[in-house]
Amino acid sequence: MRRALSALLLTLLSSAVATAQDSKKPPDESLLGEFVVTGTNTQEHIPKIAILPSLSPDLEDVIVRGVVRRDFELTGMFDVISDSKAPPGLYGFDDPVDVDAWRKLGAESIVKVAARATKGSKIEVFGLAYFLNVGKDPVYEKKLLVDKSDVRVTAHRITDALLGALTGRPGGFASHFTFSGKWGKNRRVFTMDSDGHDLKPFTNPDHTAIAPTWGPNQSVFYADSKNYAPFKLMAWDGKQSKPIPMPTKGSVYGVAFNKDHSKMAVALAEPFGSAIWVGNPDGSGMKKVSTTPIATHPAFSPSGKLGWIGGDPKKRGGQRVYVDGKAVSPPGFTAAAPVFCDTEDGIRLVYSVAVGGDRQDIVMSNEKGQGISRLTQNMGTNKYPACSPDGRLLAFFSTRKKSPGIYFLSLKRWRTNKLNGQMGESLRWEPLPPPAKTAAP
Numbered sequence: 001m002r003r004a005l006s007a008l009l010l011t012l013l014s015s016a017v018a019t020a021q022d023s024k025k026p027p028d029e030s031l032l033g034e035f036v037v038t039g040t041n042t043q044e045h046i047p048k049i050a051i052l053p054s055l056s057p058d059l060e061d062v063i064v065r066g067v068v069r070r071d072f073e074l075t076g077m078f079d080v081i082s083d084s085k086a087p088p089g090l091y092g093f094d095d096p097v098d099v100d101a102w103r104k105l106g107a108e109s110i111v112k113v114a115a116r117a118t119k120g121s122k123i124e125v126f127g128l129a130y131f132l133n134v135g136k137d138p139v140y141e142k143k144l145l146v147d148k149s150d151v152r153v154t155a156h157r158i159t160d161a162l163l164g165a166l167t168g169r170p171g172g173f174a175s176h177f178t179f180s181g182k183w184g185k186n187r188r189v190f191t192m193d194s195d196g197h198d199l200k201p202f203t204n205p206d207h208t209a210i211a212p213t214w215g216p217n218q219s220v221f222y223a224d225s226k227n228y229a230p231f232k233l234m235a236w237d238g239k240q241s242k243p244i245p246m247p248t249k250g251s252v253y254g255v256a257f258n259k260d261h262s263k264m265a266v267a268l269a270e271p272f273g274s275a276i277w278v279g280n281p282d283g284s285g286m287k288k289v290s291t292t293p294i295a296t297h298p299a300f301s302p303s304g305k306l307g308w309i310g311g312d313p314k315k316r317g318g319q320r321v322y323v324d325g326k327a328v329s330p331p332g333f334t335a336a337a338p339v340f341c342d343t344e345d346g347i348r349l350v351y352s353v354a355v356g357g358d359r360q361d362i363v364m365s366n367e368k369g370q371g372i373s374r375l376t377q378n379m380g381t382n383k384y385p386a387c388s389p390d391g392r393l394l395a396f397f398s399t400r401k402k403s404p405g406i407y408f409l410s411l412k413r414w415r416t417n418k419l420n421g422q423m424g425e426s427l428r429w430e431p432l433p434p435p436a437k438t439a440a441p
Contacts (some may be wrong), residue, residue, distance in 0.1 A: 027332030029355060032363050033372040036414050044413060049078040049166075049189035050107040056092045060115040060123045060151050067155035068127075068162070069115045070195055071173045074417050075163070075393065075411030077082065093126060099136050108132055109166055113158055121148050127158040129165050138403060140165035156194065157435060169344060172390035176432045178212040178220050179384070181424030186358075189222045189236075194388070194429070196406070196420040202236060209234075211254045211297075214430040216261040216281050223252040233266060235284070245283040250274075254426075256298040257281070265289075265298035265306055276308050294319060301340035303347055305367055309336055321351050321369070327368030329353070336360070337426075340367070343411055350375070350394060352383045362396060377407060382407075384424075387429040397423050 051072060054065040087101035093114040102110050110130040118124050122145055127139040140162055145155045156173040164170035175194045178185050188201040189212040203224065208231075212222035215235060221233035221244070231251040233244040246252065250269030257264055264281045267274050273293040279286030284322050294311035299307045301323075308328070311318040321329035321338045329335040329351065338351040341364075349367055352360045360381045367373040376382040380399035387394060394409045405421040412413035 017217040027330070031372075032333070032353060032355075032374045033365075035374045035377045046079045046413060046415075047108045047147075048079075048081055048106045049109040049111065050081045050086075050102045050105065052091055052097065052110070052112040053083045053086050054114070056093070056114070056116070058116055058146065058427060060117060061093070063151050064113050064115040064125055064155040064158070067152055067195065068111065068159050070112070071156065071159040074195065074408050074419065075171070076408065076413050076417055077167070078109070081107060094246070095126075097128065097130065099130060100218075101133070103132055111162055113389075115151065117148075118145065122146065123148050125151075125154050127157065127162060131166055134147065149259050151403070152193070152197065153432065153435075163390075169390060169392070172388040172393070172431065175389050175429060177386070177395070177427060177429050178214060178314070179422075179424040179427045180210045180212055180222070181422065187425075189220060190424070191220065192422075196422075199420075199422065203241070209252075211252070213255050213257065213425045213426070213428045214257075214261075215257055215264075218433060221255045221257075221264075223255070225251070230269070247277060247279075247283075247286045256296045256300055257304050258300040258304065263300070265300065265308075267296040267298055267308070273313075276306070276310075277307065282320075289325075290322070292322070293323070295322075297337055299338045299340060301347055301349075301367060302342045303340075303367065305340075307340065307349065308339045310337065321349065323367055323369075328365070328367075329363075330369075330372070335346070338386045339385050339387055341367035341391050341411065343387075343391040348411075350383065350385045350387065351394075360393075385428040386427040386429040388429060395419065395427060395429055397425075397427065399423075 045297045054061050066337040072078055084264040089098050093116050115123050115125045125144045127142045128138050131139045142219045142407050153412055159173045160171035173194045175281045176308040177192045180189050183205055186208045187210055189203045190201050210223050212220050213407050215221040220236045222234055224234045225231045234241045235244050248268050253337045254267035265276055265278045266275055274296050275288050276290040276295045276298050277286045278289050279336055293312050295308050297309045305324050307323045309319050310322040312319050320327045320336045321335045334354040336352045341348045347367055348364050350364045352362050360383045362375040362382045362385050363372055364375055382396050382398045385394050385396045392412050394411055398407045406419040408417045408419055
């Protein structure tokens, strides 16, 4: 049983591990498009931004300022001026910003964030932004009164609002990840803030838990196996997990939800492969929608289209990305882990493909597979892409530069930053629920 389960997992869930070599020539990698970082349209000006330093001893102030600065660094959209270059002056909660001094350092935008304790368990948070091209008046100014326990998420919401004021499109840092990763001999499901903070597992350490995704009401749906039994679909509500009934007794190998979490797609094992079923989040009304021998890793587009990995595992490069039943990824390349990104340039389909040297790279196209471009090349293995809620960042697992971990790629500036050293599978990224109106920036 152990060997059978392991073999099936490798076939259905592994990130595009290539099938056995045959006598045919390797596929033409030019079909994967141009590597965008070396493309002709990537030489954009990187604006300089100043995030004012914190000189306060208050922990709340240090946290808010540190979170916002880290968020701006992770965007890849700005050249954040070093604290060591900060001009002398006062940087308290009520102190004015010396716009001219920062302008002399080359700052094109200035951000000030601060926090201080008030009565009881509340803190006051202040955010301010200047866009120097439009004058000395701030383009954003807000004071918030929030619970101390909400200091970090409030800082992320401030970042999102500041990005909206500076770029015209709010950020996506008030969000969180889920993914599966190794835990001893098993795998557990983890959750984590968008900046890598508060990483924690929640599934049973004695079980094997894989393929998580965010479901209704911030729940996490995932596949769980005990003692090598078939994988069952489980839903975790933040306190406990409960099983979700499925139309067949086969193992669950993947799950996805549409944008409003009203529709669920599940990859279910069959006697000689797997299939995609679509129905309600409670497991009712499920109908089979795929026709290929293998169908796994479902993913919904914001437009409502359904993607998955389908094909024949016996054929080299036979596993391709299908969107609404049509193969859209290049033939000859084993594809895996599709995700749809709602970017500033429209909806984009992103997935990994197996390339030479037992490596995987990430490519991007439109929903029909047209206009394909390569997002990674000659940088180790890159897999399981996930999109930020604002569509400007792509997160993925990478083994590049002998420094494995989760990396962020800016889909605006094409710059890459390392988030942390975590490795795993099935990375998913979704926004947090909106705050109460009284706390919204």
